[in-house]
Structures are given as structure tokens and as C-alpha cells.
Amino acid sequence: MDFLNPNYKVRNLLVLNAAGFSCISLVVFLLATQPFYLSDVIGVPPEKVGSAIGTLGAVDELVAVIVAPLLGTLNDRINGWAWNHSRFPSGSRILELVSFSVLALSLLGYGQFATKLFPDLWFWRAIFAVGVSGCMSIVTVMLHEVNNSDFRWSHMAFWRTQFKNHGERLLDGNGELDTDNGGNNELPTVEDDVFRIEEGPTQQTNKKHGSLAALLGVSTGLGAVFSVLFFLTLPVRLSSWYPDLSSKESLQLSYTLLGYFSAVCGVVVVVFAYDCVKQRRLSGHTPDLELPDTTYFELLKQGLDASRNNLRIQLAYVAAFVSRSTAVATAVFIPLMVYKFYYNSGLCGAEDLQNSLKVRSDLPLKTSCYDGYIFLAILTGVAQTVALVSSPIWGILVDSKKLGSRATLAVASAFGMLGTFGLCLVGRGDVYDPRTATCFILVSLLGLSQIGTIIASMSIVSSVGQTVERTEHRVIGSISGLYSLCGGVGILVITIIGGRWSDHWVFGPFLLLGTFNAALAAVATRRG
Template structure:
């Protein structure tokens, strides 16, 4: 068997690996949190006076999420196979795809700020472009985590002032594995829970940075003492331009400092495979590998949870402020520069609670993944159980019909549990996928299918949840609770057969 290794993995490579997740999540949270307000202020769709059923903002939000994930589902497997194909041709697939994805994100934000007219179709077009960029970035995180896991990087490298002895690194340990009745050597990889946990911390920091700074930009740009004539519409557009600049800076940083895999891959037996053959190989591997299937279930749920907290929590808060009469229309103007400003800020606070819990819990889940007594599979199941409690608790407690008060201890506690589940699902599912033995040459394809499965979950929760939220505002979280129960059923089915 050929030796597979990634050598000379530098501290700057490691920092860039973590920064990619930070920057991408920050931009995702910003866009998701500002969309309900963008629909009203820029597109001009306001709640009809005297009724909540005529708003249909839930339909629009759900439709945007649907087109976002439809695009992601189509693009993710293609980008994954493109990564593997670029690697086999001697290029650094993950570096090219992940860095350039921020250019695509910047183009979509420019469209929202300058090109989007008062038409819903414009939003759908630029949201699709945004989805392509986000998919390129996020689908590569599992690939780069696999590169890090198989590299010579150790945390001691961060102590750059200390001298280290130069020794040749070789992560290969041959073991016997039985797959389909055949014995074959297995590449033993380092435990990667600590790496997955720290990238989870960075994504959590990205979310907190977003709700603390990026999401507050429209308020800062509109209606202050220095610019009393600037409204929320112009404030939103200006904030999109600022975030676009942030995306372009991120592109430059990642292009310069992401790890370059060129020359490190084994190509003796695979360099003649076409793009389609690489994609097919990843699909066939997924059909027979139980660990990959469990990781896909985790990806399905983790991305569904991320969408529920970033899209439907702000919608729930908006609905509350509308129902108490503080966001109604009057004389053609949104009565909201003062009252709905409070709703906007509270939405950021509630989302910030979930993301703060995720941030604090990320190292704990990383430790559990690496723990020999617990491991990545039990960690995945535990995150699913916590999610079931949080989502069912949020949707069924302290609610009457379509009326729900988010300013209660129950709401904050259940949202905290959802945030805890979210980071646990992300870390454990990524660890399961990136730690699959003998899959480094098709990791891009596997990561693409992982994102594809996440897209299926998001399409369900955004389309069905968005539709039902116009009648029961908490329905997306009830659906998410059912998803968590489904993950537990899959885990116990695999564990019963000795696969997890």
C-alpha cells in the first residue's frame, strides 16, 4: 500500500483552516438574521394591517431557504468530486475551492446591496449565488479536517519560539480490516476530536462575531445622530457592502495561507480516473460504509439545526413583536425604527445565547469524541438526545396556538439546549466522516455527499417548516425534534449490529 501523508503543515496553515469556518459562519448568520428585515425594508413586503395570516413572510423565508439548499444539494457533490479530481491532476483542490468560494459570496452580497430591485425573484437569484459560495467553503471543511488529521501537525508547532527535532512523519499503521469478506490494510489516523472541537469553537466565534458586530451594522448605519435621514433600507444595503469587503479579505487570507496539498497525494493507481469516475467511486463507497452513512445522518441533522436557529429564531421573535402590536404598518411606513429595533436587537440576543453555548461546549464535545470510553459515535447520539429535548421543549412548552413569548426562562433554556446539540452534531459527524480509514483520495466526494444529505434536511425544514410557521410559528422546531429522534433510531440500529 502507498504511504499517504501531508507534511510540512505549518501553524499558518492551521490558523487558515480554522479561519475559514469562522468567516463563512459569520457571513451565513448575518444573511440569515437580516433576511426578514431585508424583505420588509428593501423589497417592500410589509405585514397587512390587522392580520398576521396575510404576511406570508414565513413562505418567503422558507422559499429562500429552499432555493438555497436546492442549489447546495446540486453543487456539493460536484464540488466534492472536483476537489478529488483537482488533487489527482496535481492541484490543491481544497485550497482553490475554499478560497475562491468567498469571491462568489462577495458577488452575491454585492447583488443584494446594489443590484437587487423591489422584486422577490432578484432575492432568489442572489441567494442561489450565495449558496454556491457557502457550499464551496463549508463542504471543504471536512476535507481540510481530513488533511489536518493525516498531517504532521502537532499543537507544539504553535510554540514557534521553541526548536524541534526534524523527524520524518509517517501516519501509516497497517492493521487488518475485513470489508466485504476481504482483508485489507487500514490507514490508522490520529484522533481528530480536538481538531474538530477547535474548529467548532472558531465557527461559534464566527457566529458570535456576526450577532455582536455584523448583524448590528444596519442599526448602526441607520437613523443615528450623525445621519438622521438614513433609514433602515440604506443601512441594510451599506451593511451588505461591508460584509462583502470582509468576504474579499477572507479570500485573500485563505488563498495565501491554506495548506497546499499539491504533490502530497498518492496518484499511482488513481490518476487516470475521470471526474465522473471519482464521483461514482465516492457514491459506491458510501453505499457500503456504515460509518459514512452515520456521518451523513449527523450532517442531515446538524445543518437542519443550524438553519432552524439562524432563520426561524429571528422569525419567531419578529412574530412576537408583530403580535403585540409593535411592528404593524401605519400610513405606509413600518412603525418600527424604535419598537421593531427592539425586536431586531432581541433576536440577536437570543441567537447569541445559542451560539455562546455552542462556543463554550465545543471543547467538551471535542474531548468526548477523543475519549476512549465515550467516542465519536456515542457523542453523536448524545447530541441528538439533547436536541430532541431542546426542540420539543421549545415547541411544546409555554405555547398556545400561534402565541409564544420568547422572553421567558423556558425559551432561553431550550434555545441553549438546541445550541448545545448543534455544536455536538457538527463536531461528532465531521469527526466520524473525516476519520474513515482509506478514504483520503475520495474525501472530497464523501464530503460532497455529506453536504448533500445536510441539504435534504434543510430543504425539508425550510419548505415544510416555513409553510407551517405561518400557522404555528414553532413548527420548524417540532420537526427538528422529530429529526433528532430519527438520528437516535439510526444510531441504535447501527450499534445493535456492531457498526457504531
Template structure:
């Protein structure tokens, strides 16, 4: 396949690239964290432990998550193929798809706030629409990471206070030959690490600003908890609309700057591009390892944002502090809501602070870093799930904060390592959208399993989802060791057959 290079990649393009991850994750964290409270306050379904399963919020969250990820899994490969096709035709597919994704998110959040009246079918419809928008955005992230990695952009260009820093670098890169060796020498751990930091900042911003919005609106306006939640969804919809405009204006467009065989986009069909990406991944260990990492990384992200609030909600409800419908009352879920935000905030803060470390490890050890991240994930998840009381768990303990922090550390590590592994494949630029779609597809499978089975288990074993997550991490760790052993065996065979040509 032809090597692709992207010219004139600016600082504003790079900021937009990172802002997309920031905005999308902030909105996702808000929606997943507020779901238990939205179901109770807006839909009017009370959690009743010990009653029929239809009244259990764990089952409802599991069902919503199932359809969310079913939508994501179905759409991700086709969205990736669409990006490849638009790029090949010179239309800048990544820019079009990623900016448009926020318009879909706006429509979904508006539906939650204004149109939604029932659990079925309204809430399921808008949740699936939301999932489609998020998938369109996150499927593009790996593509845009590949673009910046393969461009003439350097992190040195961010030193705008240095004289001629913007002008010197492009001249230097313009003199370089456009071959794969040049691109391969450019490590992408730094780009992935900064992107990971931005997504972490997005999660923290959501915890600090977006998630407390319903409570703040109730305090400011004196309205009911139900109206406070609806108004908060409108505010977040406005944020998504502004994000769409920013991305459309400043995202890098490959339309006029990509060096490739232009005829390819006209001769290869949309379906052939998707099939080509699938065939490539079957023969690429790096792609398969990235897909496995995506499975566990996405499962970890959802476990922290969806099941930590559920654990907290269950604890406060068992204490009799979730009875009233108004958050202004002392014995309502106000304190539970705040504590869930604090616990999630701890995990996301650890993730944010550790992002530069993971970026360094990726550049230093490459894809072997996935083993470190999965090992930490197994330790944190299994450690948290080791509790003698299956029905309830007190999250206000030092051990809970410790294990949640380890899970947050693993989460960002898995995200950075898996994205770096996929975007660093040097001979797949023309099908990177299709590979990214498959990457999101595998991540969707991880989320579907953890949400579906975790939601069912949570009603009987409140920490059960984290035990399942621990098993995921152990499996990924085993895959890493298997690939490493296989690679060592291959090197040994090559050496036994004679010197390796360089």
C-alpha cells in the same frame, strides 16, 4: 486505496483552516438573520397574519431556503469531486475551491446591496448564488479537516513560546512510517473541536458585529432602514473579499506535499471519482452515520438562525411594534431586531463554550457521541415547541432561553461529531472530497426539509419548525442505537466463531 500523508503543514495553514469556518459561518448567520427584515424593508413586503399566503414572510423565507438548498444539494457532490480531481492532479483542490468560494459570496452580497430590486427573480438569483459559494466553502471544510488530521501537524506546534516546539515535532513525525496505523492513532476530536469553536466564534461575531450593522449604520448616518440594510450588505461583502485573499495566501496546498499515486489523477475521470465516493459510502457505516448527523446538524443550524428571528419578529409584530419603516422610531422593529440577536447570541455562546467538551467526548467515546448530541437536540427542540398558543409565543421567558441554549449545545455537538466521524475514515483520503460533497448533500436535504415544511408550518404554528427538528433528532438517536446494536451483534458473532486475529 493508497494512504495519504501531508507534509510541512504550518501553523499559518492551520489558522487559515479555522478562519475559513469562522468567516463563512459569520456571513451565513448574518444573511439568514437579516432576511425577514430585508424582505420587509428593502423588498417592501409587509407581513399580514391571516391574509393570503403570498404576503406571509414565513412562506417567503421557506421558498428562498428551498432554492438555496436545492442549489447546495445539486452542486455539493460535483464540488467534492472537483476537489478530488484537482488534488489528484497536484493543483491543491481544497485551497482553490475554498478561497474561490468567497469570491462568489462577494458577488452575491454585492447583488443584494446594489442590484436587487424585486423578490422574483432578483432575490432568488442572488440567494442561489450565495448558496453556491457557501456550499463550495463548507464542502471543503471536511476535506481540510482530513488534511490536517493526516498531516505532520500537531496542536503542540501552537505552543510557539516553547523552545524548538516548531522544529522538534516535524522531525519526530518524519521518522514515522507512512502507514494507516500512524494516521489512525491520531485522534481528530481536538481539531474538530477547535474548528467548532471557531465557527461558534464566527456566529457570535456575526451576532455582535455584523447583525447589528444595519441599526448602527442608521444611527451613524441617519439614513433609512432600507439604506442601512443595503450598506450593511456592502460591508459584509468587503469582509468576504478580505477573507478570500487571506485563504488564498495561507491555506495549505496539497499540490507539492501529498504522497500518492500520481498516475491516478490522470487515469480516473471526474465522474468516476464521484461514483467511487458514492460506492464507498454505501458500504461504510461510519460514512452513513456521518451523513445522518450532517442532516440533523445543518437543520439545527438553520432552525436557530432563521426561525428564532421569525419567532421574535412575530411576537413584536403581534404587539404592534413593527409598523414603522424607520428603526429610529421607538415603536418600530428596532427592539425586536435586537432581541432576536440576543437570543441567537445565547445559543451560539453555549455552542462556543461547549466545543472543547464535545472535542473531549469525541476523542473519548468516538462516534457514540452523536447519540448524546441528538438526545440533547430532541429534548431542547421538543421542549421549546411545547406551547399551548399556536399563533404566537413569548420568547422573553426563562424556559425559552433554556431550551434555546440546549439546542445550541446540541448543534455544535452534532457538527463536531459528524465531521469527526467522516474525516476520521482512514482509507478514504483520495475520495474525501466526494464524501464531503455527499456529506453536504445530506446536510442540504436536512435544511431543505426544515426550511420548506418549517416555513409553511410557522405561519400556523410559530414553533412548529422546532417540533420538526425534534423529530429529526429522535430519528438520528434511533439510528445510533441501531448501529450500536448491530456492531455489538457482529462482535458477539466473531467471538462465537473463535478468537479475533490481531
């Protein structure tokens, strides 16, 4: 049985995880700094911040819902073009470059050009949504590539490679330099030697989907933790390094710097990402098997048909809805909870601090709500660390014969219900103080739920069409786009309803999320 994606290299796996790491770190930064950006840069009154966040979230997800399936199908169509033009990169490489470039443009817009909520932030948030949708949809495609490749975990141990007879491999039978070394028309490397370790071809269908999805979960979790520890505190550090910067200017500079970071990420990914079309061509696959001339809308229809006829894919779509909703809760509504506590309890205290120190009132105060920044970084950092540490466990559960992806989704949704309903119970007062051990535990449960549903659902999607003979791999981009679309719908629902509800009760979004998790548990445990 032929590998669907032959000659998969270690660097391809590393850049896949780097793409997820970078994208999530930028998303966490933008979402977590939203309350402070709206207040300090745009000048939105504190009592209107929740509604503004909900509105921007709605704009974001309306765009994502529209573009996600279209971008996924575009990946499949670009692959068709690449079959007809040998020098044309595969869809995943091109779209990752474009997506990170769009993210860079959006962050630069936030940092340099946005001055009003409408139309400025509406526009730049829509651009941001296009970039994130493209990046994460294609990350799912890239995960499918490695899950259905000749990659094995032993490939990571490149230091064990023996150099014996390495020189002989450089020459073909006629003594000429062999440039067709099963990869990218380049000289063999230590990494290439590892890929020549002989193992049975039947091992390509081994249970590695959960493990590789868990590795991606670790990478995205690290991205979130990295963002909390470094990106989220960047405005504070810039302000301390450059005392002349106001809180507004330090926020704007942070967005600008991260825009440049995103552009660099795009270049790295396009250079080192796996090219499925090129590798299949070098391995002798014929264009006829890939249907390179299928039209864009035919590919989209095939993706819809594959989803409609596969109950496992449908379960993954429901899990995507819940996991992305949970991501909003942890990245948007938990920061909003912290923001409202610090403002409503007077702990931001800009006016009191000015009066007590007799500082001129026309001077910008960089100390406004920076304690809130620090506590938010600690709270979300703990939650993301718990999720990060648990990622390998979720991968083991998914690959387990006794549990599998469905039971794993049920367990993850149970954690979600405990976290959300628990927050609703402890937060019944007018002002809830999140600086308690109970809050840290409940928020950590949300992190566990999010990473569990992500790993289980992505492992389901990545197991689709495992061989050349199966047709689903031709429309994996469309399936991944629909997966992202369902996640976008979840975010759209919780941001519109939850954002407006949070202006009256900050824990309203968590009650809504709890019902989503209950529905997922019911679907995952359903027979059939």
C-alpha cells in the same frame, strides 16, 4: 507508516478555522436578517414573510443539493490536474477562493441590485448557496487534511522553539542554501523548526479527530457569535453613525460591506491554506498512488461506492441532515419567532411612534423593530455562546474510548429533542413571548445539539482514509460533497415544510426538527 499530508504548518490550521469562522458568520448574518430584509427592503407583508423565507430556503437548498457533490468531486479532479502540473494549486485552495468570491458577489447583489422577491432574490440566494456549499464542503476536506497529517498540538507552542543550530539548518551538506525545507520552497521559519520535533510516526493515528473537529466547531461558533454581536447589529450602528440612512439603506449598506469582507477572506485563504498535492510531491509521493488521470465521473462513482460500503460514513450523513436542519432552526426560525412576536404584539410600533411624536409620516423611521434586532442578538448570542463553550467537551467525548462518535451523536440528539419539543410545549398560544428564561434555556439546548452533531459527524468523515495506502483519501472531496448534500436535503425539507407551517404555527418547524433528532438517536444507538 507515511503521513498522508506531511509538513502541515500552524498557519494552515489557522486559515482552515478562519475559513469556517468567516463563512458561518456570513451565513448567520444573511439568515438572521432575512425577515427584516424582506420586510424593509423588498416590502413583503409581515404575514407573508414566513412563506417567503421558506421559498428562498428551498431555492438555496435545491441549488446546494445539486452543486455540493459536484464541487466535492471537482476538488478531487483539480488535485489530479495539480499532480500533472507542478504550479497548479490544490483543489481546496482554488475552490475556497472561488467560493468566497461567489459569496462576495451574492452579498453585493443583495446590497446593490435586489429590488423584488422574484427573480432578484431567487437569483442572488442561489448564488449565495453555491458559495456556501463550496466553502463548507471544502472546509470538511481541509479538516481531513489536518486530521491525517503530521500535525500535533505541540506545534502550537512555537514560542518554545530553540534557535540553537538554526543557522546550520539553512545549509545543506555542501554549504549551499537548502531551499527544499519540507514545505513551500521558502526559508525555514520558527514554525518550520517546530515541525522538526521528532516524535514517533505511529502517533499520526492518535485520537485527535474529535479535538480538531471541536476546534473547528469553536471557530464556527465564534463566527456565529461574532456575527450576532457585530454583523447583525451593523444596520443599527450604521443608522446611528449616519442619521440620513433609512432602515432599508442601512441594511443594503451592511450587505455591501460584508461582500467586500468575503472577497478579502478568499484571498487570505488561497494564500495560506495547505496544499496537499505540493507537500506530497515534495515528500516523495508518486502520482501513481494518487491516480491523477481518473475522470471526474469515475471519482464521483468511487465516492458513492465508498459511502455505500461504510456504515460510519452513512451515520455521518444522517447526522449532517439533522445538524444542518438544526442550523436552520436557530438561524431562521428563531429570528422568525422573534419577528412575529414583535410585530403581532405591536412592539415595532412605527405608526404609533409617528403619531405620538407627530413626525411626518413620509419620513423613514429607523426605529422600526430595532428592539427586535437587539433582543434577537441577545437570544441567539447566548445560544451560540453556550454551544461555543461546550465545543471542547464534545471533542473530548468523541475521542473518548468509552463513548466515541456514535454515543456522542445520541447525546446530542437527546439535547435536540429536549429543546425542540420543549419549545413546542411552551409555545402553544397565539403569540409567544420569547423574553423568558425558559426560552433562553431551550434555545441553548438547540445550540448544544447542533454543535455536538456537527463535531461528531465531521470527526467521522475526517477519519476516512488515514494513510497513503488507503484509497478513500483520493475521493475525500466526493465524500465531503455527499456529506454536504445530505445536510442540504435536511435544510430543504425543514425550510419547505417548516417555512409554510410557520405561517400558521411558528413552532411547527421545531416539532419537525424534534422528529429528526429522534430518528438520529435511533440510528446512532442501533447495533451493528
